Amino acid sequence: MDHGFPAREESRLLHELSEFLSIPSVSTLPEHAGDCRRAAQWLVDQLFTLGCPTVQLIEGDGHPVVWGESPHVEGAPTLLIYGHYDVQPPDPLDEWHTPPFTPSIRDGQLYARGAIDDKGQVFCLLKAYEAVRDADGKPPINVRFLFEGEEECGGQVVFDLLEAEPERTHADAVLVADMSYFAPGWPAVYTALRGMCYAELHVRTLARDLHSGSYGGVAPNAIETLIRMLTDLKGRSGKIRIPKLYKSVIPPTKAERKGWRALPFDEAAYLEHEVTGKALTGLEQFSVFERTWALPTFEIHGIKGGFVGEGAKTVIPAAAMAKISLRLVPGLSLDFVRKQLDKAVAEVAPAYAEWEVRFVHGNDPVQIEVEAPQFALLDRAFEEVVGRRTVAVRAGGSIPIVPKLGMTGAPVLLTGIGLPDDGLHSPNEKLDLQQLWDGIRVFGRFFEMMAE
């Protein structure tokens, strides 16, 4: 395999990657704060090993940011590389075939939490730089590495840093490799990211839990109240009932829609292998691409209330809670949606219920121009290594830092080595090793081409 390393190096690379993936750096769970720090330290060590003369562990109110600057090459362009070392919680644990923090290889796939989101991709970029830094006697370009530990939990450390020191983003281009191919063999660049408004909806209907024998039939049940509010907020058709939401959406251009229609897409295979369900739901009058890229969503991520232990408890619960989020598309700012969500909840809440929308975190949607010459270089690198140029697509997910990274006007190349079935945020998250080897070569070539 041509990834710029001798084949005998592969076992060393896999050993290093396994070490990184073994650290349970779950940023949203306070008990893993120490693990997040260990993952950051692992990156610091890597950057020293790569010969970076400047390496910093930058503290803030949360998990630290890792910063590194490669040896300066006079006259060479500068690339800012962004990634994150934190991961999503691994639950439900019992659905993993091998433990989430014990990386395991089966059939050319490396299974672990963070394998693709985003440790595997961070590793790919580090190794791409390592592979080419001495090829011509000196590194081809100047790289500024920026790795944060709060991408999955909505922390502020990296935002505070770039607010205080915007000069850190000075670069000729920004590379964010936290994304996937559109399909196997189809590398992609991304023209938009959905924003997010994540909140908890708390409901209380009674001062205390009651016995359903004595009070069943008259006492307001908090779970029933909460779920009726939730089903009122989103109709059976998938339509979100939040005032002015759809009216505010900026629809995709005709050219964009045309590009999407040209993409290879097998809905039956998508349903079976990616969605793993029996049917797609949501606004049926819109295509899958429109529903996942160009329209807002309302999802219930978790729900809690009453007795869920073994056996039976005949309680009328006094309180209940759901975790919800909206994904935001161009036209829907976070501020606007927070305000409208509060209004909508107030409208659907019955007078007898006490309720609260507790905002957890969020960010605005992003649109990205893909006209800069660096996109053509990336296309060439992909074409050379995997035989196909990138396709321009959108992403359903959110990477809140992206607008800040591009604030100086440098083009932001949002791409990556993931595959659609990698299961990010799910049990048995994986990295296809062929994608890793290809990726190391692609980005190595991209660095070399930037220098030409």
Next chain:
Amino acid sequence: MDHGFPAREESRLLHELSEFLSIPSVSTLPEHAGDCRRAAQWLVDQLFTLGCPTVQLIEGDGHPVVWGESPHVEGAPTLLIYGHYDVQPPDPLDEWHTPPFTPSIRDGQLYARGAIDDKGQVFCLLKAYEAVRDADGKPPINVRFLFEGEEECGGQVVFDLLEAEPERTHADAVLVADMSYFAPGWPAVYTALRGMCYAELHVRTLARDLHSGSYGGVAPNAIETLIRMLTDLKGRSGKIRIPKLYKSVIPPTKAERKGWRALPFDEAAYLEHEVTGKALTGLEQFSVFERTWALPTFEIHGIKGGFVGEGAKTVIPAAAMAKISLRLVPGLSLDFVRKQLDKAVAEVAPAYAEWEVRFVHGNDPVQIEVEAPQFALLDRAFEEVVGRRTVAVRAGGSIPIVPKLGMTGAPVLLTGIGLPDDGLHSPNEKLDLQQLWDGIRVFGRFFEMMAE
């Protein structure tokens, strides 16, 4: 206080009761199986202390039954006394002012899980017998004590026992003191109990959890599917949408309704002090008594799905579960309702969802005649001690064993010393000590009157 004991005995009685209440005999939780056995053993010891020549700990497939026979008195009538030593789970723990299994007295109230349901009432009957057994040189009546440990979890041990040995129910009357006064100062006997159909509703829409960024907008969310099914099963008005349910209900007689209208009832006080909510819900065209005594209910006792830890996880959950029950009134047999519930769930389940109704436990509703002469004796006993005869009411709750206890045709006196605000199945469950002292005297007098 006149309860048949010298006043100096009260501290001993409270000490004994505290001992009983300190045992966390939560029958539905497997980890408390040993505690259930300790509670049973505590009753065995009591029965020996009361001089019972026959005391048995009867094993079965679950928690044991305790059986005792008082010293035989030739020619005296026989009373079968039923109670249960198991209790509901104490959660939510953080709402208790003092720990549930550390009995605490404040303002004449004894707080503990099981204080009124049903350990306090079992204790009351044991002490009523103790108080009068030597008053006339010999016990006034023959008592057969039957205490089970699975009333709160729907176990089968006592049912299996009475199926195999129905002669254990041979008696002139049956006394079940697991109930409450209708209101302070208003003792009651019960003419009906609601039955129950308790089940879990499991829903799965995906093989695995998905990332809401990638698949939000098209992937079926298991929580959303489950809650839409639940809100479909019970409408906003409180009407249960299960075919033929209301049509099958046998309505209360005119005489019964008339009796209910004569009961003292302050809806505002009921809402504030008992329900502890801001409004009553349910079928508004029916009175509170009809809604809680004469109509079926559909309650959601607990719900679980997705991520409910601290912070944010942007998952589309693949599976979700709710614990639900229907309370059944005369006309609605358990078999019928199970069948209709399955049908109703099948109707509201979308084609893309895998679902299962897992029946947990249940029982038929019960109607009880209150014409036998023993009811007049009980009225006299209450009148003598607390100054008022009983009122005939219904119960919203279920005591599954009641029909079995009355299978020989002996009258079943369903009564008790609880007060409506005792908070059974809730945090801070309590026993009013004045009710205990009165109850010991009432039942002691009742035993003596039976002998006359």
